[in-house]
Amino acid sequence: MNAPVTASSMPAITYNFAYLDEQTKRMIRRAILKAIAIPGYQVPFASREMPMPYGWGTGGVQVTAAILGADDVLKVIDQGSDDTTNAVAIRTFFETTAGVATTTRTQDATIIQTRHRIPEAELKAGQTIVFQVPIPEPLRYLEPRETETRRLHALADYGLMQVKLYEDIARHGHIATTYAYPVKVEGRYVMDPSPIPKFDNPKMNDSPALQLFGAGREKRIYAIPPHTQVVSLDFEDHPFKVQAFKEPCALCGATGVYLDEVILDDKGGRMFVCSDTDHCSTRQAEGHTGTMSAPYQEAAHD
Amino acid sequence: MTDAPLLTARGLAKYYGHRLGCRDVDLTLHEGEVLAIVGESGSGKSTLLGLLSTELAPSAGSVTYRMRDGATRDLASLSEAERRLLLRTDWGFVRQHAEQGLRMAVSAGGNVGERLMAVGWRHYENIRSEATDWLSRVEIAAERIDDDPRTFSGGMRQRLQIARNLVTRPRLVFMDEPTSGLDVSVQARLLDLIRQLVEEFGLAVVIVTHDLAVARLLSHRIMVMKSGRVIEQGLTDQVLDDPREPYTQLLVSSVLAA
Ligand SMILES: Nc1ncnc2c1ncn2[C@@H]1O[C@H](COP(=O)(O)OP(=O)(O)OP(=O)(O)O)[C@@H](O)[C@H]1O
Ligand SMILES: [Mg+2]
Ligand SMILES: [Zn+2]
Numbered sequence: 263m264n265a266p267v268t269a270s271s272m273p274a275i276t277y278n279f280a281y282l283d284e285q286t287k288r289m290i291r292r293a294i295l296k297a298i299a300i301p302g303y304q305v306p307f308a309s310r311e312m313p314m315p316y317g318w319g320t321g322g323v324q325v326t327a328a329i330l331g332a333d334d335v336l337k338v339i340d341q342g343s344d345d346t347t348n349a350v351a352i353r354t355f356f357e358t359t360a361g362v363a364t365t366t367r368t369q370d371a372t373i374i375q376t377r378h379r380i381p382e383a384e385l386k387a388g389q390t391i392v393f394q395v396p397i398p399e400p401l402r403y404l405e406p407r408e409t410e411t412r413r414l415h416a417l418a419d420y421g422l423m424q425v426k427l428y429e430d431i432a433r434h435g436h437i438a439t440t441y442a443y444p445v446k447v448e449g450r451y452v453m454d455p456s457p458i459p460k461f462d463n464p465k466m467n468d469s470p471a472l473q474l475f476g477a478g479r480e481k482r483i484y485a486i487p488p489h490t491q492v493v494s495l496d497f498e499d500h501p502f503k504v505q506a507f508k509e510p511c512a513l514c515g516a517t518g519v520y521l522d523e524v525i526l527d528d529k530g531g532r533m534f535v536c537s538d539t540d541h542c543s544t545r546q547a548e549g550h551t552g553t554m555s556a557p558y559q560e561a562a563h564d
Numbered sequence: 565m566t567d568a569p570l571l572t573a574r575g576l577a578k579y580y581g582h583r584l585g586c587r588d589v590d591l592t593l594h595e596g597e598v599l600a601i602v603g604e605s606g607s608g609k610s611t612l613l614g615l616l617s618t619e620l621a622p623s624a625g626s627v628t629y630r631m632r633d634g635a636t637r638d639l640a641s642l643s644e645a646e647r648r649l650l651l652r653t654d655w656g657f658v659r660q661h662a663e664q665g666l667r668m669a670v671s672a673g674g675n676v677g678e679r680l681m682a683v684g685w686r687h688y689e690n691i692r693s694e695a696t697d698w699l700s701r702v703e704i705a706a707e708r709i710d711d712d713p714r715t716f717s718g719g720m721r722q723r724l725q726i727a728r729n730l731v732t733r734p735r736l737v738f739m740d741e742p743t744s745g746l747d748v749s750v751q752a753r754l755l756d757l758i759r760q761l762v763e764e765f766g767l768a769v770v771i772v773t774h775d776l777a778v779a780r781l782l783s784h785r786i787m788v789m790k791s792g793r794v795i796e797q798g799l800t801d802q803v804l805d806d807p808r809e810p811y812t813q814l815l816v817s818s819v820l821a822a
Binding site for chain 1: 644645648667669670671673674677678679681682683686687688689691692709710
């Protein structure tokens with residue numbers, strides 16, 4: 263079914279569907295299946311060289327390549343945006359090597375590859391989100407020895423993770439970890455959710471979508487199957503809290519979403535806008551406005 | 565307290581390949597008892613301590629321990645999870661080099677709190693007040709709680725190691741040369757503190773030292789090692805005042821000469 267596809271930009275070279283050879287894909291799929299069977303557990307896999315640098319999320323790209331089918335609709339985001347260099351490059355990569363349909367709309371995608379965000383629109387059953395992971399080991403910060411971290415996971419010995427949060431409070435007065443905030447999956451494995459803002463952590467809990475994590479350089483794959491319990495670690499007297507924003511999005515007026523600060527000029531002018539560009543433009547198209555919306559945009563809706 | 569020993573070793577031996585670490589060691593240790601292991605460099609003291617504390621696997625022999633629930637267990641039969649729990653609740657280990665016994669990049673409070681968090685404490689203020697309490701017991705000022713041990717003197721680091729170990733109220737503490745490398749006055753203060761804590765908590769201690777003055781000050785009983793074997797043992801004062809073995813006599817006289 264996966265016929266070789268000819269890259270339009272390089273007519274002389276033919277790729278296997280989605281670049282990776284079928285044997286490699288089967289190896290990665292086995293790792294994914296094992297990861298799904300043991301939620302939150304880091305499964306080693308033989309990570310391959312991809313035609314892009316490691317910092318570009320080769321782990322996520324390999325996972326996507328292994329699960330992609332001809333009928334899939336792919337969305338790629340980087341920090342919530344569909345049109346950063348990184349997102350465009352990966353999307354183009356799969357358009358070229360697999361010829362699959364792509365979209366920027368969260369609802370229309372069957373596979374969403376992401377770096378650093380989970381979309382604002384609720385994910386649905388049947389969707390798969392693939393996270394690009396730089397450092398999969400949540401215990402690395404305090405225990406650099408790989409043999410020891412594996413043993414700690416095997417024994418569910420997670421006091422050390424709590425020490426990290428303790429240190430945070432001791433230094434900053436509160437848990438200052440805002441990205442890659444550690445979670446416990448199904449009451450068993452402690453997992454690094456990749457550098458998403460902790461704002462997105464609650465979205466991982468009981469999600470109807472399948473969540474896959476790929477770390478290329480570190481050669482690890484892990485997973486959260488649909489409807490799995492995901493709990494952010496904390497202390498009884500310093501409970502986990504997500505970031506709250508004082509103002510709504512300046513362009514679409516959305517509240518309860520993750521906002522990015524945008525500097526407008528060198529006189530301190532700035533605004534806060536949705537980090538999820540698809541969410542923001544969808545809302546604007548529906549007629550929602552914010553404080554910085556240009557008046558003619560409203561008029562344009564008749 | 566019961567009459568049953570806390571720790572018992574029988575026929576303990578360790579070979580590193582063909583090289584002898586120690587052999588034929590038998591010992592019993594009761595609750596609240598301090599045992600010093602002395603002998604020249606290379607005589608097998610650290611090896612023996614490693615075997616007793618399960619850090620090394622014996623080539624022969626066994627070690628049994630009376631657990632908190634009263635059951636005496638062969639340590640080799642413990643699961644890895646049970647062994648780890650024992651190591652960080654009912655046991656302590658104070659090392660000569662603080663970097664091996666502390667997390668140098670973690671604050672003093674985090675170092676002391678680690679064992680509490682490992683056994684399930686999840687209330688920050690409770691962990692902190694327990695850590696503060698232990699810092700004051702080992703004479704570290706409360707305002708140093710957020711400083712990391714890299715900013716501490718050698719004596720403070722050893723005292724922090726002690727607090728980090730004692731916070732779970734262990735019954736048995738292993739110490740490997742805890743005072744060597746420190747200035748004499750710093751040593752004296754540390755020994756004083758150890759003696760006081762041993763008394764207050766009724767700790768059983770196995771302490772390795774090459775310094776007979778340390779053994780005399782702290783221990784009830786003493787074992788003298790030479791070439792991997794125990795050549796003489798008994799009550800500390802008896803052995804040091806009236807050594808029978810020529811080797812022990814040499815050790816004692818070199819102290820007197822010092
Ligand atoms: N890891 C090892 N590998 C090989 N040989 C070892 C090892 N550790 C110790 N030995 C050997 O075992 C013997 C006992 O060493 P051990 O370290 O137990 O002595 P020690 O009494 O603690 O000496 P010191 O006072 O110098 O610390 C020595 O001959 C030593 O060389
Ligand atoms: Mg030694
Ligand atoms: Zn918006």
